[in-house]
Amino acid sequence: TDPRLRREVADLPPTLVHASIAVWGAVRSHLPVGPGQPHYDFSMQCLVGLCQGLLAVRTEDRTKEDTLRAWAHEAERVFRDRLTAPTDRAWFDQLLAATVEDYFQIKYSDLVLGADGRLLFTGTDSYREVRDLGEVHAALGPLPVTGGANELCALSIEDAEDVNRLMR
Known part of the structure; x- marks a missing residue:
């Protein structure tokens, strides 16, 4: 474990992995590939992309909340950005919020800083x-x-x- 990371962050990887797999599984089962949605093919590469994106975030002075914001941002980029229907995006937003609350015991609304609920x-x-x-x-x-x-x-x-x- 990187010594620059705080203990609260160093303990996150197993839970991040389980939460990532849960999001990926839910997306795959709820949003299947169809004739009009070939881009809804969420392969194992999506999990790799999520991890790669999270590893690219700077680590200095990172808190648990900073890490979770980065993870949520990456999940949005990997999964939500492909969704074309507003109902699918709304469903994903609810999934992500529920996953954050279930796996990390923090309200998603407390995690995002902006009033519009976006992460960048x-x-x-x-x-x-x-x-x-x-x-x-x-x-x-x-x-x-x-x-x-x-x-x-x-x-x-x-x-x-x-x-x-x-x-x-």
């Missing part, structure tokens, strides 16, 4: 949680907009999530 992490080699969209603007710098003017584009949280997905 950014970076290149490793990444960290974004608590202010200004950080994303600063990282991107001035971006040209149509017409050639050098102005900072106004990013919504959805835009920032899309940019982060493309960067990864």
Whole structure:
């Protein structure tokens, strides 16, 4: 175990594995692949992607809550981002909240910091949680907009999530 991690974080991996498998299993059984949804093929590679994403998050001074936010963020990126129907996304949101509460004994609403309930992490080699969209603007710098003017584009949280997905 990495000595920089706190004991509360060092004890999390077995529970994270069980929670990840539970989410993966529920997604596979509730959202089967169909003719109109070939992208709903949630293979074992999804679990690998979830773990890889979690390992890319910076570890310095990480708390249990920081780790759980990173895990929830990765679960959203691996599973939720593929879901096209609003009802499927709402179902997944409920699944993730219930999993956090069942496996980690913390309310999901207490875990997410933003009022909108979204989690966002950014970076290149490793990444960290974004608590202010200004950080994303600063990282991107001035971006040209149509017409050639050098102005900072106004990013919504959805835009920032899309940019982060493309960067990864």
